Amino acid sequence: MAMQADEITGFIKSALPDAEVIIKDLAGDGDHYAAHVTSEAFRGLPRVRQHQMVYAALQGRMGGVLHALALTTATPE
Amino acid sequence: MTDTATRIKAEIDSSPVTVFMKGTAVFPQCGFSARVVQILSHLNVPFKSVNVLEDAEIREGIKAYSNWPTIPQVYVNGEFVGGCDIVSEMFQEGELQKLMEDQGVTAKV
Numbered sequence: 001m002a003m004q005a006d007e008i009t010g011f012i013k014s015a016l017p018d019a020e021v022i023i024k025d026l027a028g029d030g031d032h033y034a035a036h037v038t039s040e041a042f043r044g045l046p047r048v049r050q051h052q053m054v055y056a057a058l059q060g061r062m063g064g065v066l067h068a069l070a071l072t073t074a075t076p077e
Numbered sequence: 078m079t080d081t082a083t084r085i086k087a088e089i090d091s092s093p094v095t096v097f098m099k100g101t102a103v104f105p106q107c108g109f110s111a112r113v114v115q116i117l118s119h120l121n122v123p124f125k126s127v128n129v130l131e132d133a134e135i136r137e138g139i140k141a142y143s144n145w146p147t148i149p150q151v152y153v154n155g156e157f158v159g160g161c162d163i164v165s166e167m168f169q170e171g172e173l174q175k176l177m178e179d180q181g182v183t184a185k186v
Contacts, residue, residue, distance in 0.1 A: 047163050048145075055146050063146035068109070071162050 002030025003066050008058070015057030016041050026070070034070040043075045081138035088135075089152045092125035093182040097139045098149040102126045109161035110149040116168045117151075121184045122177050124151075153180050 005023040012021050012035075019039040026032040035054075042050040050073040055062045062069060078086070089095050094117070100106030102114050102124070117124050129136035129148055140146050143157045151158045153176065158164065167173035177183045 047166065048157065048159050051159070051163065052144060060146075063140065063148075072166060 003033075003061065004030065005033065008033060008035065008066070008069070011059065011061070012037060012054060012057045016053065020076075026068070031066065032068040033066070034072075036072045036074070038074045038076055040076055042073050047073065079138070081134045082142055085135060085138055085142050088125070088127050089155055093154055093180070094122055094124035094177075095127060095152045096124050096149055097127045097129055097135070097152075099128070099130050101128050106130060107148070109147075112161050113149045113151060113164050116164055116173065120168075120174055120177055122182055123184050153177070153182060 005025055008023055009021045012019055016037070016039045018041070019037050021038075022036040024034040026034055037054055041053065045053075051071055054071060054073065058066065058069075088097075096102075096110075096113060096117070098105060098107070098110035098113065100110055102118075105111035105114050114126070127135065129139065136148070139148070139150055143150055145157065145160060147160050150160055151164055158176070159167070164173060167176065174183075
């Protein structure tokens with residue numbers, strides 16, 4: 001099982017409509033991605049909370065079908 | 078609190094810095110766990126490692142405990158700091174060293 005990059009983007013955007021999502025496929029196996037997510041919803045929140053919001057958007061796939069997602073988050077300038 | 082959560086809390090409380098990881102500090106069995114061990118060793122932060130591969134209950138229970146879906150997980154003085162991504166990012170920004178010093182968990186050289 002694996003996920004496609006646009007699937008990941010879709011899940012994140014449905015939970016964070018304003019999010020800008022940049023995804024890199026690290027291994028070409030659909031299992032190891034790097035994602036940079038920028039959203040106003042992160043403003044003022046600690047990194048752990050920001051990442052938890054992204055994992056929640058992925059509805060339980062993180063650590064399951066999606067083995068590795070190197071995640072960084074940011075708020076718009 | 079479930080039995081597993083109680084056991085997890087006891088592990089967290091038993092050391093200033095606790096790392097739930099795959100493998101051991103000497104033989105990490107996952108790149109992300111190895112990276113966290115490397116960073117903590119570089120910062121001269123002694124830590125207790127809990128090998129989740131040897132305890133399926135803790136391996137799953139820790140994810141619910143912290144509402145964090147992956148391993149490794151780093152705790153400092155009982156507080157969840159993050160997984161490999163956050164620990165690496167904080168390290169690169171110099172925030173992790175400051176946190177460890179502020180929390181008084183850096184070994185005196």
